[in-house]
Amino acid sequence: MALPGMAQLHLRGLPYAAKTDNARVADINDSTQLTLPYWDDFSSSEVFVDTADRWTHNSVNATVKSGISIEAPSINVAVFDGWDAFGQPYSEDALAEGVGDSLVSKFINLATLTNFERNTTYLSFFYQKEGLGDIPESRDSIYLQFRTADNEWETVWSVNGSDVVEGQFYQEIIKLDSNDYFHEYFQFRFQSFGRLAGGFDSWLIDYVYLNKGRNNNDLVYDDATIATPPSSFIKGYTALPMVQFRQDPAAYMDSTFMEIVNLLDERTPYVLSTVLLNAVTGDTIQQIGKPQPDANLEPLQRQTVFSLLPDASFFDTSVDSIWVEVVGNLLGTVDTLITDDGPSAIFYENNVVRKVYKIDQELAYDDGTAEFALGTNGRGSELAYRFIIPESDELTGVKIYFPEFDEGTGGAPFTIKVWRNLDGLEESVITEEPFLVKASANFNELQLYEFSKAVSLIDTFYIGFEQETDGFFTVGYDRNTSSGQNIFFKTGPGGDWQPNEGRFPGSLMIRPYFGREGVIGLEEDQMILEEVRVYPNPVSDWLLVEGRFDQLMLYDLTGKQWPLSYLNDNDPEPLELDLSGLPMGVYLLQIVKG
Numbered sequence: 001m002a003l004p005g006m007a008q009l010h011l012r013g014l015p016y017a018a019k020t021d022n023a024r025v026a027d028i029n030d031s032t033q034l035t036l037p038y039w040d041d042f043s044s045s046e047v048f049v050d051t052a053d054r055w056t057h058n059s060v061n062a063t064v065k066s067g068i069s070i071e072a073p074s075i076n077v078a079v080f081d082g083w084d085a086f087g088q089p090y091s092e093d094a095l096a097e098g099v100g101d102s103l104v105s106k107f108i109n110l111a112t113l114t115n116f117e118r119n120t121t122y123l124s125f126f127y128q129k130e131g132l133g134d135i136p137e138s139r140d141s142i143y144l145q146f147r148t149a150d151n152e153w154e155t156v157w158s159v160n161g162s163d164v165v166e167g168q169f170y171q172e173i174i175k176l177d178s179n180d181y182f183h184e185y186f187q188f189r190f191q192s193f194g195r196l197a198g199g200f201d202s203w204l205i206d207y208v209y210l211n212k213g214r215n216n217n218d219l220v221y222d223d224a225t226i227a228t229p230p231s232s233f234i235k236g237y238t239a240l241p242m243v244q245f246r247q248d249p250a251a252y253m254d255s256t257f258m259e260i261v262n263l264l265d266e267r268t269p270y271v272l273s274t275v276l277l278n279a280v281t282g283d284t285i286q287q288i289g290k291p292q293p294d295a296n297l298e299p300l301q302r303q304t305v306f307s308l309l310p311d312a313s314f315f316d317t318s319v320d321s322i323w324v325e326v327v328g329n330l331l332g333t334v335d336t337l338i339t340d341d342g343p344s345a346i347f348y349e350n351n352v353v354r355k356v357y358k359i360d361q362e363l364a365y366d367d368g369t370a371e372f373a374l375g376t377n378g379r380g381s382e383l384a385y386r387f388i389i390p391e392s393d394e395l396t397g398v399k400i401y402f403p404e405f406d407e408g409t410g411g412a413p414f415t416i417k418v419w420r421n422l423d424g425l426e427e428s429v430i431t432e433e434p435f436l437v438k439a440s441a442n443f444n445e446l447q448l449y450e451f452s453k454a455v456s457l458i459d460t461f462y463i464g465f466e467q468e469t470d471g472f473f474t475v476g477y478d479r480n481t482s483s484g485q486n487i488f489f490k491t492g493p494g495g496d497w498q499p500n501e502g503r504f505p506g507s508l509m510i511r512p513y514f515g516r517e518g519v520i521g522l523e524e525d526q527m528i529l530e531e532v533r534v535y536p537n538p539v540s541d542w543l544l545v546e547g548r549f550d551q552l553m554l555y556d557l558t559g560k561q562w563p564l565s566y567l568n569d570n571d572p573e574p575l576e577l578d579l580s581g582l583p584m585g586v587y588l589l590q591i592v593k594g
Contacts, residue, residue, distance in 0.1 A: 009489050011504050012373045012474055014199060014403055033109045033184065036121075037211035041225070042076040043350040046583050047443065048085060049078060055105060061085050062103040062190075062205075066229065067371040067480040069131045069204050070167045071302060073261055074225035074350040077204040078103055080142060080192035081133065087404065087443075090196035097139070098196050103205065104189040110182040113212060118182050122214040124173040126206040127159070129166045132371065132479050133202025136161035140194035140201040144174065149183040161201070169206070171219055207263075221263040223347035224270055224297060228259040229355045229367070229480075230326040233276065233288075233310050238357055238481065239364035241514045242321060243393045249312035256288070257306045258328045258353065262297035269296050271331040274307040276314075279323035279356045279555075280590075286314045321360040328353045361515040362399060363387055365483035366507040369444055370476030373403045374504060376467050380493040383475070384422060384464035385510050386486040392458040393514045397450035400465075401476035401509035402437050410439025412469050416449055419462040422488055422497045431455050432466075442586050444476065448513060462488070463512055476509035483507040532591055539579055543589075546574040551592040562587070 040054045045064040049055045061084040069077045080101040082089055090100055113121065123144075129136055143158035156174050164170060176182070188210070194201025209221070232238045234245075235254035245252055262268045271292060276285040288307040297303060315322060330351040355367070376383055398416055417432040431451065438447035467473040487500035487508060532547035545552065552575075554562045562582060579587075 009498075009500065009504070010375060010377050010472060010474065011477065012199070012375075012472065014370055014372050014476070031107065033107045034105075035109055036113075037209070037346055038105065038108055039209045039211075039346045041074040041207045041350055042078055043074050043225075045076060048583060049103065053106075055103060056187075062101040065371060067367075067369060067478065068133055068202070069128060069169075069206070071169065071259075072128070072204070072227055073126050073169065073207050073263060075227055075229065075353055077128070077131070077206045078190075079131075079133070080190065080203040080205065082194060082196045082198050082200045089198045092197070094195075094197045096196045097194060100192045100194055100196055100201075102189055102191045105187050107185045107187060108210070109184050110176075110186045111184045113182055117212040118176070118179070120214055121176045121182075121210070121212045122173050122216065122218060123176065123188060123208070123210040124171060124214075124219065125208045126169045126171050128169045128204040128206075129159075129161065129164050130202050131167070131204045133204075134200045135166055136194055136201040136203065138162035140192075142190060142192045142203040142205075144172075145189050145191070146176065146181050147185070147187040147189075148178075148180040150180070153189070154180075169204075173214075173216055173219060175216060220265040220300070221347060223263045223350070224268050224330055225261045225263065225350040226258050226272075226328055226330050226353045227261045227302070229353050230256045230258050230274065230328045232256065232355075232357050232367070233307075233324065233326060234357055234359070237364060238367050239362045239511065240359050241361055241363055241389075241393060242317070242319075242359055243514065244363075244389055244391050245315075245322075245359045246317045247391045249315055249317060253310045253312050255306045255309050256326050257304055259302060259304050260297065260330060261302045262300060265299045267296050267298060269294070271295065272305050273327075273329040273331055275327045275329070276310060277325040277327060279325040285324065286311060315359075321358065323356055323358050323360070325354055325356045362511045362513055363389065364507075364511045365481055365486070366476075366478035366509045366511075367481050368509075369478060369480070370401060370403065370509055371479045372477040372506070373474035374477035374487075374506070374508060375472060375474030376489060376491075377472050378492055379467060379470050381467045381473070381495075382417070382464060382490040383467075383508075384417075384419060384462040384488045384490075384497070385508055386460065386462050386488070387512055388460050389458060392456060394454040395451070395457050395461075395463075395512055395514055396454045397448055397513040398463055399446040399448050399511040399513050401440060401444060401446045403474065403476055404439050410437055412437040412473070414468050414473065415466045416451075417464055417466060418455055418457075419464075421460070422462060424497070430457075430461070444509075445586070446509060446511060450513075461512075463510065464488075477504070477506050478509060479506040481507040533574075534589060534591075541578065541580040543577040543579050544574040545577065545589075545591075549591050552577075553590040553592070555588045555590065 042064045051057050062078050062080055063085045064076050065079050066076045082100050138161050141158055141160040143155050145153040145155050190205055192203050233254055233256045234240050235252050274289040275287055288310050290308050413436055415432050415434050418430040420428045433451055435449050482505050484500045484505050488497050490497050532549050534545050
């Protein structure tokens with residue numbers, strides 16, 4: 001979409017492109033049979049739904065996002081539109097309409113249920129029209145189908161774009177009211193109908209729950225959830241160069257906050273623990289949870305909870321970088337107190353959220369995840385992003401995430417520019433340098449564009465680019481943070497700079513970079529790499545590590561450490577690591593020697 005009277009600035013739906021093949025998926029011919037209860041709120045999934053335990057292999061065309069919903073019942077939702085999960089439109093025809101994304105459950109054995117249990121078996125879910133995506137029109141729809149014993153799909157519920165208003169979550173509960181559904185290989189599926197040429201006609205699904213012992217009024221749950229990731233503890237930014245932080249750490253301390261939701265129609269006590277961890281070692285930096293004696297969530301209430309202000313003296317400013325993982329843990333709620341195997345014992349995955357923030361070499365407003373793409377449209381158009389640093393530092397490059405909408409995205413020419421101000425004078429351009437777009441191998445992967453010569457900066461500066469191609473030229477856009485007031489654009493040669501003015505709330509995935517890439521620890525790292533061989537890469541199941549080392553640790557790009565830690569006995573045979581259970585993505589393997 002484009003702003004009225006400002007047609008050169010465009011917001012586009014974003015494909016969740018993924019080119020690796022190590023998602024947490026089941027075999028395409030998987031015949032696993034689940035039993036009740038069945039529940040998924042997507043809180044433990046990233047990009048791809050969980051096809052190991054809940055959904056079938058052909059469900060990977062629906063995607064999981066956290067920043068596209070408006071007041072979801074818990075963190076993350078499944079998104080249905082005209083992109084498949086690999087970033088491809090279902091049709092190249094801009095006007096084509098039809099069935100888009102699907103979400104199909106694994107087989108569920110319902111044949112063993114008694115007549116009484118069958119009469120109390122219901123499926124419930126939350127849904128939202130549009131969210132922060134593209135609004136469905138009256139002919140667009142989403143529907144739910146059940147698979148019968150005769151292997152036929154029956155539509156049991158549907159809604160179209162004119163039936164509901166956007167921005168609101170609705171809940172439905174559907175009774176399995178036919179004996180045709182109670183067989184060994186029951187399945188249900190959600191499908192959307194709309195435009196097939198990309199991120200159009202968005203529908204969101206969340207909190208899917210199928211169980212016996214229910215009735216048509218069973219719309220509340222023994223569950224309190226964390227519905228948003230923890231915000232940054234760095235005031236004004238999500239990433240900060242150590243040079244800036246070191247001068248006045250206390251000035252950059254900020255309370256972090258999260259939204260929590262009570263899905264029960266009763267008052268629920270809670271304790272929200274908030275901890276800052278060293279994202280590399282896992283050591284606790286400090287507890288910043290605010291004391292909340294006798295804190296309660298009112299029935300069906302959503303509440304924003306703030307932490308204490310972090311104590312800057314706990315941070316070691318003598319090091320080159322600090323990666324901090326903010327962990328929110330919702331304790332003392334009804335779902336965490338349940339210890340039996342009753343129906344409510346499954347509601348626990350949404351009680352912990354994590355987010356990594358870095359004090360390193362980058363300056364960032366975005367949270368590292370793009371829900372959309374924002375940019376210009378036309379040769380000679382320019383985009384500028386305002387930053388402020390109180391201490392002088394050497395700008396050596398810029399990191400940018402250019403989403404790959406098609407195979408031709410990589411290699412496009414453009415010019416990166418740095419300005420003192422946007423007064424239109426030539427002397428206000430501090431530096432400019434031509435580059436070619438680097439295609440990102442994975443979603444949200446920022447690419448570094450290093451300048452041939454470092455630039456000394458202090459106070460206010462602007463960094464951005466000039467477009468040198470026709471058509472759309474867009475950057476990843478994070479809708480969960482708000483720095484839209486710092487975005488400016490120019491519609492072509494001779495045009496005037498215009499402010500975004502916050503009409504597209506969010507942050508560009510453009511990050512000034514201070515410091516040369518890969519200088520720190522280069523010699524030691526090279527020595528280790530010469531003695532240790534890791535293969536294959538990419539990997540889908542077994543990773544082999546060959547050579548002499550003392551310890552291995554695995555992290556994803558958020559800084560979260562995955563449960564993999566192995567003390568090597570220096571056996572000459574390669575160490576075999578099973579990675580088949582990990583979600584698809586890019587991981588960092590830390591090799592420790594000595």
